[in-house]
Amino acid sequence: MSSSRRRRPWTLRTKLIAQLVVVVAGVCLVIGVVTVLSLRSFVLQQLDTQLVDASHRAQAYVEGGGSGERGPHPGPDHRPPPVGAPGTGPGTVTARIVDDVVYDAKQLTLQAAEQQDLTPEATAVLTTVPVDGQGHSKDLPGLGEYRLMAVPTRLGVVVTGLPMVLAESLQTNLSWVLSAVALTGLVAAAGTGILIVRRTLRPLNRVAATASRVAELPLDRGEVALSVRVPESDTDPRTEVGRVGAALNRMLGHIGNALRARHDSETRVRQFVADASHELRTPLAAIRGYAELAKRSPEPVPPDVAHAIGRVESESARMTTLVDDLLLLARLDSGRPLERREVDLSRLVTDVVGDARIAGPAHHWQLDLPPDPVTVAGDDQRLHQVLANLLTNARTHTPAGTTVTTALRVDGEDAVLSVVDDGPGIPPELQPSVFERFARGDSSRSRAAGSTGLGLAIVAAVVAAHDGVVSVSSEPGHTSFEVRLRRFGALS
Numbered sequence: 001m002s003s004s005r006r007r008r009p010w011t012l013r014t015k016l017i018a019q020l021v022v023v024v025a026g027v028c029l030v031i032g033v034v035t036v037l038s039l040r041s042f043v044l045q046q047l048d049t050q051l052v053d054a055s056h057r058a059q060a061y062v063e064g065g066g067s068g069e070r071g072p073h074p075g076p077d078h079r080p081p082p083v084g085a086p087g088t089g090p091g092t093v094t095a096r097i098v099d100d101v102v103y104d105a106k107q108l109t110l111q112a113a114e115q116q117d118l119t120p121e122a123t124a125v126l127t128t129v130p131v132d133g134q135g136h137s138k139d140l141p142g143l144g145e146y147r148l149m150a151v152p153t154r155l156g157v158v159v160t161g162l163p164m165v166l167a168e169s170l171q172t173n174l175s176w177v178l179s180a181v182a183l184t185g186l187v188a189a190a191g192t193g194i195l196i197v198r199r200t201l202r203p204l205n206r207v208a209a210t211a212s213r214v215a216e217l218p219l220d221r222g223e224v225a226l227s228v229r230v231p232e233s234d235t236d237p238r239t240e241v242g243r244v245g246a247a248l249n250r251m252l253g254h255i256g257n258a259l260r261a262r263h264d265s266e267t268r269v270r271q272f273v274a275d276a277s278h279e280l281r282t283p284l285a286a287i288r289g290y291a292e293l294a295k296r297s298p299e300p301v302p303p304d305v306a307h308a309i310g311r312v313e314s315e316s317a318r319m320t321t322l323v324d325d326l327l328l329l330a331r332l333d334s335g336r337p338l339e340r341r342e343v344d345l346s347r348l349v350t351d352v353v354g355d356a357r358i359a360g361p362a363h364h365w366q367l368d369l370p371p372d373p374v375t376v377a378g379d380d381q382r383l384h385q386v387l388a389n390l391l392t393n394a395r396t397h398t399p400a401g402t403t404v405t406t407a408l409r410v411d412g413e414d415a416v417l418s419v420v421d422d423g424p425g426i427p428p429e430l431q432p433s434v435f436e437r438f439a440r441g442d443s444s445r446s447r448a449a450g451s452t453g454l455g456l457a458i459v460a461a462v463v464a465a466h467d468g469v470v471s472v473s474s475e476p477g478h479t480s481f482e483v484r485l486r487r488f489g490a491l492s
């Protein structure tokens with residue numbers, strides 16, 4: 001199942017409240033059912049007591065011969081209907097059964113307390129009551145639920161019944177009242193639960209907020225001031241949330257120390273590289289000077305010595321470039337701000353491509369400039385170096401006859417500088433790391449050109465220091481470097 005279709009997980013708060021509501025609902029249900037059932041059994045007991053009385057009355061009345069009129073269905077012995085017994089309550093049902101024949105099946109009506117014959121269906125039900133002197137609940141068609149009791153007498157079986165309407169309505173009413181109370185209780189429990197849970201979880205939210213603030217900090221480079229901490233009040237180890245808060249603070253402390261150590265060591269290395277490069281410049285200048293002096297000596301020198309002096313000169317020149325590059329990178333790494341002056345990129349491109357034409361006459365150098373000058377805010381010399389490095393690469397890493405097109409265009413707020421050549425391209429395995437330090441192709445051309453692999457690293461560092469972006473795409477026959485810089489005066 002895909003993650004988008006998966007059900008959203010419940011929050012801790014929703015889970016706690018749902019569990020609380022389920023528990024309260026369960027308790028209410030049990031209380032309600034037990035109350036209704038016990039009330040029902042109590043009311044039935046009462047009714048049965050009344051039923052015994054009523055049954056005795058009817059029995060005595062029948063056996064005693066009665067005093068009232070005869071009913072419309074006099075029994076075989078002309079006894080009066082038992083419903084006429086004095087003290088019979090409204091709603092009472094009575095009948096006498098002799099040899100499976102029902103006589104005097106009557107009801108004393110609820111409203112007028114008059115004797116009324118039962119319907120044949122209701123009468124039929126009376127015959128099904130077991131003759132055991134016990135109360136039995138039965139439904140009399142047209143009259144509702146009745147509690148019926150049949151007792152044997154000398155003059156047949158006398159059946160007496162009392163309406164259960166009171167017990168029924170009591171049970172129904174109580175059920176309604178209990179449901180209403182339970183529902184109110186549930187709503188109140190849920191409301192209180194929400195308040196309590198929200199209050200209880202507030203410290204946890206604060207701890208989570210601290211963790212998110214840390215997650216938003218850029219921790220990957222530079223000096224990181226990891227001063228964010230969980231508030232003191234949420235770090236009491238005697239509480240669960242406090243333990244989480246304290247653990248988070250301890251972890252942040254460790255991470256802060258580790259980051260500080262990393263930054264210190266980076267700074268030391270950078271400082272060492274900068275110092276070493278700086279210190280190396282003077283002896284290198286001296287070596288170059290002495291080599292120059294030796295070359296100018298009027299005395300004849302053997303050819304192998306002359307060759308050695310030439311090598312010393314060229315290698316020291318190469319080392320000087322390397323040392324200068326290292327020093328520049330160390331300075332850029334330390335975040336020292338660059339100059340921010342208006343630089344005319346159009347003029348700079350014209351100059352650098354002019355230099356490249358002189359340095360690489362075997363290549364075809366093309367220029368594509370917009371009619372209006374394009375200016376950016378930055379460091380003239382460093383930007384010069386960026387373009388010079390790109391053009392040097394296009395010259396040294398491609399065969400003679402390659403066409404190199406340097407173009408400048410305006411794209412909204414940006415000035416876009418591109419250097420495109422139709423040479424063999426950058427080896428695919430080198431492409432992902434081409435802007436890293438000392439990354440270079442090991443073709444014989446590169447080695448012969450005395451490359452060090454710092455040229456593009458400097459390009460990337462200088463462009464980044466100008467808040468710009470450099471990108472490369474390369475395939476055989478088409479290698480393109482693109483540098484995107486903010487135009488002068490554009491809002492940053």
Ligand SMILES: Nc1ncnc2c1ncn2[C@@H]1O[C@H](COP(=O)(O)OP(=O)(O)OP(=O)(O)O)[C@@H](O)[C@H]1O
Binds near residue numbers: 439440442450457
């Ligand atoms: N235009 C290009 N065509 C083909 N390969 C290139 C091109 N530009 C760069 N490369 C490859 O990328 C590598 C890295 O270039 P980078 O300029 O960083 O170092 P380098 O030119 O080797 O040495 P350095 O510039 O320090 O003298 C090069 O060694 C080369 O293999």
Ligand SMILES: [Mg+2]
Binds near residue numbers: 392393454
């Ligand atoms: Mg280079």
